């Protein structure tokens with residue numbers, strides 16, 4: 041223990057090289073103003089707002105970059121220090137729209153105009169999207185700045201709005217570089233930089249291109265760290281502050297990020313990263329969770345009323361009528377002619393009820409969900425494994441990472457962020473298969489084979505072969521030595537389903553990582569592992585446990601339906617393709633979104649979206665995460681579990697009186713788990729098609745880009761981010777460019 | 789609020805940027821793209837470094853290179869106004885080259901002709917005590933000469 045004296049207060053602390061005066065002061069609750077410092081970022085020492093006086097040190101030193109040492113005597117505020125900081129701040133603010141900061145009526149204004157006024161240009165705090173939570177303003181208020189000794193000079197940079205999702209007004213920028221640092225050092229994207237120097241410097245992309253072109257993923261991390269109003273989410277910048285904010289789980293991929301949903305006027309208007317301490321994402325997200333949720337839940341494409349078919353026309357009905365009709369169909373149709381399709385984006389509890397209706401009510405195991413093969417394959421292969429599925433923080437303990445089956449930088453930005461942290465500490469990353477430019481920058485080794493050939497490459501790696509396609513013998517040797525020692529992690533994407541033998545592929549991977557290794561399956565859809573636990577698959581019972589009875593997989597169900605042997609289909613996922621099911625007479629369609637299934641439905645049951653329902657989501661780390669009913673479902677829609685419970689009652693299922701999803705969960709928890717290894721060994725697999733595995737995220741019947749137009753802009757740009765291997769040499773390039781220089785033509 | 793870029797990669801990057809500049813005369817966007825792939829960096833990282841150092845230029849040099857001095861003496865003598873005039877006449881900003889490749893425009897710090905402020909350097913020749921009229925005349929003259937040269941070439 042060491043002791044430091046800050047403002048006459050003796051503070052004990054554990055000295056380390058990283059522990060700065062600022063850290064110690066913060067722990068003791070002493071406020072030192074800061075602007076460029078951010079707890080996720082390395083100290084930067086740029087803004088000088090944290091200057092302190094340390095006895096025996098010359099001049100003033102930044103508290104954020106100065107290591108705290110035993111016996112230091114620190115003063116955070118003296119008259120001279122304060123006036124110095126005021127002068128620095130004044131210089132900083134010359135180019136900032138300071139009108140409101142210097143205004144005498146400020147207090148009155150805040151009282152009577154509590155919300156940012158919409159304006160084309162920010163001319164001061166009252167037109168600034170940041171005004172309700174401005175760090176810059178806090179610092180200004182603390183240091184106190186009531187005058188500006190020079191004329192303000194507006195930079196007059198055009199506001200950048202051409203990119204999707206967020207606007208950039210660099211007239212407000214104080215060049216703290218937090219955005220650049222979070223994008224470079226934390227997200228590993230480097231879509232922005234500080235261009236030029238001195239007076240001319242600004243945040244920019246290379247040659248001022250759009251963010252779509254600069255490789256930005258629109259993760260929003262820069263927006264979230266910016267202390268000013270320079271970066272602002274376009275959808276929410278003028279709507280003030282939420283009346284209520286609730287943390288829930290995003291179900292749009294298998295990560296299950298914690299997201300803070302903001303509500304105003306009883307509507308979901310904001311989605312912002314969850315709290316810093318909330319795993320798995322710790323305040324980081326991808327574009328879907330960060331920017332798409334409000335539009336997605338508020339779209340007019342939601343299903344609104346229960347409906348039933350009368351005289352072959354779908355007409356609105358009461359809930360009772362619709363439930364009774366569904367129950368009647370379930371009772372009247374012979375078991376072998378009924379099929380069920382669950383949704384990987386419904387709650388675990390709802391899926392459990394759906395399988396219960398199938399197994400106990402309709403007496404069939406013909407139930408499956410889209411994407412179940414990949415999830416079942418993973419869980420099946422790991423069944424007798426040793427805690428192979430781990431949380432993302434465990435990546436901190438691995439010595440090498442092998443990734444395969446897709447580019448997780450594109451599909452799973454939050455997993456990518458966790459991997460990038462390891463790349464920064466020089467953990468070798470070996471990637472097998474196609475790759476985008478961003479991941480290519482991270483990978484220490486890239487085995488560049490088409491997806492169909494990854495199986496072969498993996499088995500060669502497992503055999504420690506020295507002849508591996510696309511890399512040299514020396515590289516193969518180095519890879520072999522890396523993967524034969526230490527603890528390894530495997531990041532496995534769902535594109536392994538495009539190979540002929542995904543199970544062999546996975547076994548080879550497990551052989552490579554051995555006993556100590558960990559596996560991170562990149563579940564593409566959401567709650568796949570929850571649905572497996574719920575038993576929403578033909579060969580799996582709740583628990584999950586092995587089902588020895590014969591059921592039907594989605595593929596088998598489709599085959600049977602196309603032969604006209606299915607009379608009733610109960611489907612809860614509009615994203616499943618209708619192809620093959622055209623001959624099914626009766627369809628019960630339960631979903632929050634209208635889709636191609638709507639017109640085919642005999643009974644339409646409008647259900648809640650994930651932000652409107654209670655329940656449990658199991659993410660790719662096997663973490664059980666809560667979904668919360670933040671607002672009521674719109675129109676007459678109801679939560680899935682409520683609808684299913686009503687149906688269960690109507691068909692006379694015993695014990696179907698649940699008061700809440702917890703009751704259902706508790707019942708599910710009582711089921712004995714017991715998956716056996718290798719139950720998914722199949723003689724032959726039908727490889728998944730590429731268009732099924734390409735990143736185009738869907739949510740229960742809508743492709744998200746269909747309703748969120750900005751997302752489409754990003755998705756359309758993705759092909760240009762793929763790696764093209766054949767490239768010209770520097771000589772060839774320069775020769776080609778020589779010919780293009782216009783002045784050369786004039787000179788000739 | 790900026791520290792010079794430091795990284796071991798930059799020790800590789802800077803010599804390559806220098807080579808490109810020497811051989812091509814400037815750092816073209818295509819060259820940045822090429823370097824990004826070669827060194828496994830993002831284009832932004834390269835652009836940040838290239839624009840940090842004054843000796844890299846990111847636009848092709850024009851047939852006539854105009855440098856407007858904005859050192860203290862020239863600044864006081866109102867060279868900013870002359871710079872604006874040039875920008876307007878050529879339709880480009882400092883750091884850019886006209887699409888026909890004839891002019892490139894640069895801001896520079898003191899060119900050592902303070903006694904003659906405001907000073908503008910065109911094709912390495914210092915023009916001191918510049919006025920709006922003198923500037924326009926100078927540019928008119930260059931335009932005329934270029935036109936004649938083009939004509940001659942056309943006749944040949």
Ligand code: SF4
Pocket residue numbers: 136137140141162164165166168169170171172174175176177212267268269270
């Ligand atoms: S960034 Fe902060 S200080 Fe600047 S105008 Fe916006 S609210 Fe005011």
Ligand code: SF4
Pocket residue numbers: 219222223227229230231232251255256257258259260261262263
């Ligand atoms: S949105 Fe994400 S990727 Fe894009 S610039 Fe900001 S931090 Fe970088």
Ligand code: SF4
Pocket residue numbers: 212213214215216217218219220243262265266267268270271
């Ligand atoms: S945009 Fe925001 S985060 Fe980035 S440098 Fe400017 S003020 Fe800082």
Ligand code: SF4
Pocket residue numbers: 290291292293294295296297321325326327328329330452453454
């Ligand atoms: S990474 Fe997945 S869970 Fe997280 S915000 Fe994106 S879609 Fe949602």
Ligand code: FES
Pocket residue numbers: 073074075076077084085086087088089090091102103104105
């Ligand atoms: S917080 Fe220390 S210099 Fe900015």
Ligand code: FES
Pocket residue numbers: 857858859860861862863897898899900901902903905906907
């Ligand atoms: S300031 Fe222009 S020549 Fe010295």
